[in-house]
Structures are given as C-alpha cells and as structure tokens.
Amino acid sequence: xxxxxxxxxxxxxxxxxxxxxxxxxxxxxxxxxxxxxxxxxxxxxxxxxxxxxxxxxxxxxxxxxxxxxxxxxxxxxxxxxxxxxxxxxxxxxxxxxxxxxxxxxxxxxxxxxxxxxxxxxxxxxxxxxxxxxxxxxxxxxxxxxxxxxxxxxxxxxxxxxxxxxxxxxxxxxxxxxxxxxxxxxxxxxxxxxxxxxxxxxxxxxxxxxxxxxxxxxxxxxxxxxxxxxxxxxxxxxxxxxxxxxxxxxxxxxxxxxxxxxxxxxxxxxxxxxxxxxxxxxxxxxxxxxxxxxxxxxxxxxxxxxxxxxxxxxxxxxxxxxxxxxxxxxxxxxxxxxxxxxxxxxxxxxxxxxxxxxxxxxxxxxxxxxxxxxxxxxxxxxxxxxxxxxxxxxxxxxxxxxxxxxxxxxxxxxxxxxxxxxxxxxxxxxxxxxxxxxx
Amino acid sequence: xxxxxxxxxxxxxxxxxxxxxxxxxxxxxxxxxxxxxxxxxxxxxxxxxxxxxxxxxxxxxxxxxxxxxxxxxxxxxxxxxxxxxxxxxxxxxxxxxxxxxxxxxxxxxxxxxxxxxxxxxxxxxxxxxxxxxxxxxxxxxxxxxxxxxxxxxxxxxxxxxxxxxxxxxxxxxxxxxxxxxxxxxxxxxxxxxxxx
Numbered sequence: 001x002x003x004x005x006x007x008x009x010x011x012x013x014x015x016x017x018x019x020x021x022x023x024x025x026x027x028x029x030x031x032x033x034x035x036x037x038x039x040x041x042x043x044x045x046x047x048x049x050x051x052x053x054x055x056x057x058x059x060x061x062x063x064x065x066x067x068x069x070x071x072x073x074x075x076x077x078x079x080x081x082x083x084x085x086x087x088x089x090x091x092x093x094x095x096x097x098x099x100x101x102x103x104x105x106x107x108x109x110x111x112x113x114x115x116x117x118x119x120x121x122x123x124x125x126x127x128x129x130x131x132x133x134x135x136x137x138x139x140x141x142x143x144x145x146x147x148x149x150x151x152x153x154x155x156x157x158x159x160x161x162x163x164x165x166x167x168x169x170x171x172x173x174x175x176x177x178x179x180x181x182x183x184x185x186x187x188x189x190x191x192x193x194x195x196x197x198x199x200x201x202x203x204x205x206x207x208x209x210x211x212x213x214x215x216x217x218x219x220x221x222x223x224x225x226x227x228x229x230x231x232x233x234x235x236x237x238x239x240x241x242x243x244x245x246x247x248x249x250x251x252x253x254x255x256x257x258x259x260x261x262x263x264x265x266x267x268x269x270x271x272x273x274x275x276x277x278x279x280x281x282x283x284x285x286x287x288x289x290x291x292x293x294x295x296x297x298x299x300x301x302x303x304x305x306x307x308x309x310x311x312x313x314x315x316x317x318x319x320x321x322x323x324x325x326x327x328x329x330x331x332x333x334x335x336x337x338x339x340x341x342x343x344x345x346x347x348x349x350x351x352x353x354x355x356x357x358x359x360x361x362x363x364x365x366x367x368x369x370x371x372x373x374x375x376x377x378x379x380x381x382x383x384x385x386x387x388x389x390x391x392x393x394x395x396x397x398x399x400x401x402x403x404x405x406x407x408x409x410x411x412x413x414x415x416x417x418x419x420x421x422x423x424x425x426x427x428x429x430x431x432x433x434x435x436x437x438x
Numbered sequence: 439x440x441x442x443x444x445x446x447x448x449x450x451x452x453x454x455x456x457x458x459x460x461x462x463x464x465x466x467x468x469x470x471x472x473x474x475x476x477x478x479x480x481x482x483x484x485x486x487x488x489x490x491x492x493x494x495x496x497x498x499x500x501x502x503x504x505x506x507x508x509x510x511x512x513x514x515x516x517x518x519x520x521x522x523x524x525x526x527x528x529x530x531x532x533x534x535x536x537x538x539x540x541x542x543x544x545x546x547x548x549x550x551x552x553x554x555x556x557x558x559x560x561x562x563x564x565x566x567x568x569x570x571x572x573x574x575x576x577x578x579x580x581x582x583x584x585x586x587x588x589x590x591x592x593x594x595x596x597x598x599x600x601x602x603x604x605x606x607x608x609x610x611x612x613x614x615x616x617x618x619x620x621x622x623x624x625x626x627x628x629x630x631x632x633x634x
Contacts, residue, residue, distance in 0.1 A: 002560075003557075003563075004558045004560045004563040004622075004625065005590050005618070006560075007563045008563065008590070011564075011571065012575075012591045013591065016475035016476050016478075017476075017479035017482055018475070019492070023492070026492075027470065027474075027499065030493075030497075030500065031496075031499075031500050031503075167611070167614070167618065168611075169607065169611040171596075171607065182597065184595070185596055185597055185607075209607070209608055210615075211608075211611060211612040
C-alpha cells in the first residue's frame with residue numbers, strides 16, 4: 001500500500017460516527033423485535049409439535065372409548081412436555097430488556113461482576129496479557145508460535161520495460177503431491193515487492209496476477225531453518241491476448257485443485273481403461289469414498305446432491321449415475337459446499353452438518369460459435385444450463401452468452417466429428433453455432 | 439448510558455468477551471458503548487444512507503451478540519476485528535440485494551483506461567478535511583468503493599473479496615486498481631485546486 005493509502009486507512013479506522021441520543025434505545029427495541037420474532041418461530045414449532053400430539057390423543061380417545069384411564073394418562077403426560085417451551089420464552093422478556101438501560105442504576109452490576117475478576121490481578125497492577133490468555137485455554141496462538149512463522153518475499157517486474165509492477169496480487173498455494181491448496185495472498189508495493197507471512201515449511205507455488213499481464217508462476221520450498229525465503233525478481237509478460245481478438249488459453253492442470261469451499265478433480269489426470277465406470281473413477285480420487293449404498297462422502301462429509309452435466313440424473317438416484325456412466329464421459333468432478341445463508345452472512349460457520357455438499361460431474365462443454373466467432377461464455381452459469389445434448393434451449397444459450405433469447409435466430413448443433421472437420425481441434429467436444437438477428 | 443461508561447471501561451477486552459459469550463446484558467451494553475460508533479462509521483463507508491447504515495450496524499450487533507460464543511479471543515483488538523468482519527459481510531449482502539450494484543458491476547469490470555496520475559503527497563492527504571475525504575470515497579461507483587474499502591481499509595484479502603462479492607480474484611484486483619486510480623485522480627485534483 002502507498003503512503004497516502006496508509007493515511008486514509010489510519011484516518012478511516014480511527015473514525016467514530018456520531019449516533020443519535022436515542023440510539024441505544026432504538027437498538028434495544030430492534031433487538032427485542034428480533035428476539036420476539038425468534039420466539040414466534042419457537043412457538044410455531046411448539047404448536048406444530050403439540051397439534052399432532054393433541055390429535056393423537058383425540059384419536060386414542062375415540063379408538064379406546066371404554067378404557068378411559070389410558071387417554072387420561074396421556075393427556076397429563078403431554079402437558080408438562082409443552083410447558084418448558086413456554087417457560088423458556090418467558091425467560092427472554094423483551095419488556096425487561098427495554099427498561100434496563102433507561103435507568104442509570106442497573107449499570108452497577110457491571111462493577112459487581114467485574115470486581116472478582118479484577119481481584120485476580122490485585123497484586124499486579126498490569127495484568128500480563130499472555131498469562132491471561134493461556135487461562136482461556138485457546139490453542140490457536142500456540143500453533144502459530146510453533147510452525148507458521150515463515151515468510152516469503154520477492155519482487156515483480158514488467159518483462160518488457162523492466163519496471164517494477166505496483167499493486168499486483170500474489171497468491172500462494174501449498175503443493176502436496178498432486179494437490180494444491182490456497183494458503184494466502186499479498187500485494188506488491190511501489191517497488192514491486194511483496195511479502196507473505198505465516199507460512200509453514202513445505203513446497204509452494206506462487207502465482208502473480210495483474211491486470212493486463214499474463215500470470216507468472218514460481219515454485220519454491222520453505223525450509224524449517226530459513227525464516228524468510230526470497231524468490232528474487234519475477235518477470236510478468238504483458239498479456240497480448242488483450243490486443244488480439246482471439247484468446248489462447250494454456251494452463252498446466254493439476255489433478256486436484258482445492259480451495260476453501262470446493263474440491264475439483266480433473267479426470268484426465270487419472271489414467272483409466274476405457275469403459276471404466278464413474279464409480280471406479282471416484283474411488284480413485286483422494287478423500288472421496290463410496291459406501292455400499294452408493295452414498296458418496298468427500299473428506300468425511302456426505303454428498304447431498306449429485307448433478308451430472310448441470311442436471312440431476314435419474315431422479316437423483318446416485319447409484320445409477322455412478323455405475324452406468326463411464327469415466328471417459330466425465331471430464332471434471334467438482335465437490336462444492338453450499339453454506340446456509342446465515343453462515344455466509346456472518347462468515348462464521350455455526351453448524352458444520354448443515355452445509356450442503358454438491359457434487360458435479362460434467363463433460364467438457366461444447367464450444368459456442370456466435371455469428372461465426374468463438375464466443376466467451378459465462379462459466380458460472382454452466383451448472384444450471386444444459387448444453388451437452390441435442391436439445392439445447394435458446395434460453396440456456398442466451399443466459400450463457402449474455403444476450404436476449406429473442407435475438408437468437410438459428411441454432412445448429414454439430415457433433416464432435418463434424419465439428420472437428422470444420423473447426424479442427426477446437427471442435428473436439430462439439431460445437432453449437434448460434435446466429436443472431438436484429 | 440453512552441456518556442457515563444467512558445470512565446468505567448476498565449473491563450479488559452477478554453473479560454468483555456467472556457461476558458458477551460455468557461450473554462450478560464451488562465457486557466452487551468458495554469460492547470455496544472465501546473464499538474457502536476466505530477461500526478457506524480464503518481457502515482457509512484459502505485452504505486451512504488445514514489438510516490440504512492444505522493440499521494445495518496444494529497443488525498450486525500444483534501448478530502454478533504447472538505453468535506458471540508463462536509468468537510475466539512486472540513489478543514487485544516480481536517473483538518473489533520471480528521465485529522468489523524461481521525458488519526462488512528452483512529453490508530456486502532445488503533449491497534448485493536440492490537440490483538443496481540449488480541448491473542453496474544459488469545460495466546466496471548470491462549476495460550476503463552487506467553490513468554497514471556501522479557501520486558498524491560502523503561502529508562497533504564493527512565490534512566484533507568474528513569467530509570471532503572468521505573465525499574471522495576463516496577463518489578466512487580458502488581463496486582469500486584466496496585472493493586477499495588474492503589481491501590485498503592478493512593483488511594480483507596482478494597480471496598475474501600472475491601468470495602463475498604461473487605467475482606473472481608482477478609476481477610477483484612482489477613477493480614481495486616481502477617478504484618485506486620479514480621481516487622488518486624480525485625485526490626490530486628482536490629490538492630491542485632486548493633493549492634495544498
């Protein structure tokens with residue numbers, strides 16, 4: 001970051017915005033409203049449980065009209081079971097919470113509460129934060145002390161002008177056999193220098209990216225004895241494709257790519273005989289297991305939905321998809337965690353079990369030719385668009401190309417053989433030719 | 439409440455965190471007294487409308503108080519770091535609900551000339567009045583402003599930004615570069631105009 005940015009940061013972070021006098025009360029009423037809403041949900045749930053229970057009791061009354069003892073017992077058993085729910089909700093009294101702050105007196109409990117804690121440090125005027133901290137029993141910092149104290153530095157420059165590149169981003173991935181895992185990133189300063197801390201010893205790849213330049217990669221190893229590893233100067237070449245209309249894509253694909261929420265396996269990296277089922281392919285993938293019922297787990301987490309080429313296959317019958325499809329039909333297997341909305345908002349994962357794990361299997365998609373030119377498509381929409389068979393819908397194509405569906409005049413689907421005759425290598429997965437009109 | 443807690447803030451951050459984790463009302467009040475104004479200033483960087491920003495800050499506080507058990511104390515300043523993350527994540531979600539934010543984002547990513555304006559002098563930047571500086575940042579288009587705020591001020595990484603905004607890391611870096619260029623231009627123009 002530049003000097004002026006540091007100053008803006010410092011100034012912005014020290015700011016306190018003035019709140020209206022009534023703010024604390026406004027907050028409490030909002031909080032009380034929030035708690036009431038939570039309570040309402042609680043009550044609905046309680047009602048949902050108690051209504052069937054009551055219905056069951058009534059049913060019993062009708063079914064056993066002579067044996068009156070039994071239903072009586074049931075009713076009396078049922079009532080206490082409902083009561084804790086009501087008692088619980090009374091506990092969080094919203095009226096109570098509004099009245100507390102208006103009165104200055106209730107602040108005293110803070111003092112009372114704090115005193116015993118204070119006495120811990122009575123002899124020592126300045127409590128040692130380190131000691132205090134160990135009392136909490138938190139181990140996170142200890143781990144840091146042990147391993148994550150290594151750093152990597154380097155400088156990025158423009159190959160053509162030999163000038164340093166400012167504001168390039170450097171991502172560091174840990175390499176473990178065939179896996180790469182993202183571990184951290186940093187930006188470059190005026191002199192093109194970057195520094196990434198808190199790394200453990202091991203093998204890594206640094207990937208520098210910057211607008212207008214091709215990515216630069218550099219592998220390195222962090223030795224336990226060397227605190228700071230210097231990568232020296234790394235050159236980035238200007239991205240010629242920005243100026244040309246055609247983009248040449250070249251990449252070295254790892255067997256497995258991992259990030260925090262998804263794992264992607266490239267099936268081409270696993271050599272299998274022809275006719276092998278997807279099930280056998282999946283068994284070979286690290287961290288993936290299939291049990292006898294056909295349920296797939298990735299890193300111990302159960303897969304809840306399985307999508308093939310963006311669609312549920314055979315009414316979500318996992319065993320059919322896994323045993324009937326052959327591995328050569330599948331080019332990519334992707335496991336993806338679908339967090340609940342609340343977890344995504346707070347960034348705090350509350351209940352690990354509630355995460356939904358989606359499993360995509362997909363073939364390389366056919367290229368789309370728009371008015372005679374290869375078109376860029378929005379890859380993120382592929383999961384929900386089906387362009388793998390002959391019944392391609394205009395709507396799906398329009399979404400992928402980002403144009404209105406009514407503009408599409410004609411669509412032609414070429415299979416791999418005929419597409420390769422016309423377009424060569426690029427047609428290897430088929431081509432969909434789209435012509436638009438006004 | 440707010441005014442007379444100043445003298446009483448002898449609770450250490452860790453004691454405060456412990457109280458909040460136990461959902462003690464007094465600890466929650468203290469948490470509010472210490473951090474509300476700062477979080478409100480943070481909210482205003484993301485959402486211009488004062489009422490909306492205050493609602494956002496309130497919701498973030500409620501969310502934080504409800505989920506305080508998942509907070510881990512790792513030294514002084516960790517409460518602020520956590521609260522600001524909760525607030526920023528919530529702010530980004532609010533912004534994303536706004537359809538205008540989505541539409542504009544596409545135009546912004548596509549090529550705009552990056553101007554090579556001169557670097558503004560750091561000491562001069564220090565003396566620019568608060569409201570002028572606020573207006574300059576607020577003057578950035580929503581996506582640029584959000585990325586700038588998240589990266590340069592609130593310390594999010596490109597990875598986090600890409601995830602929160604649903605864009606690629608490369609997209610995040612290029613938006614940041616453009617945001618910096620726009621802001622640099624606004625700063626230099628202002629400094630030239632006022633002769634600082």
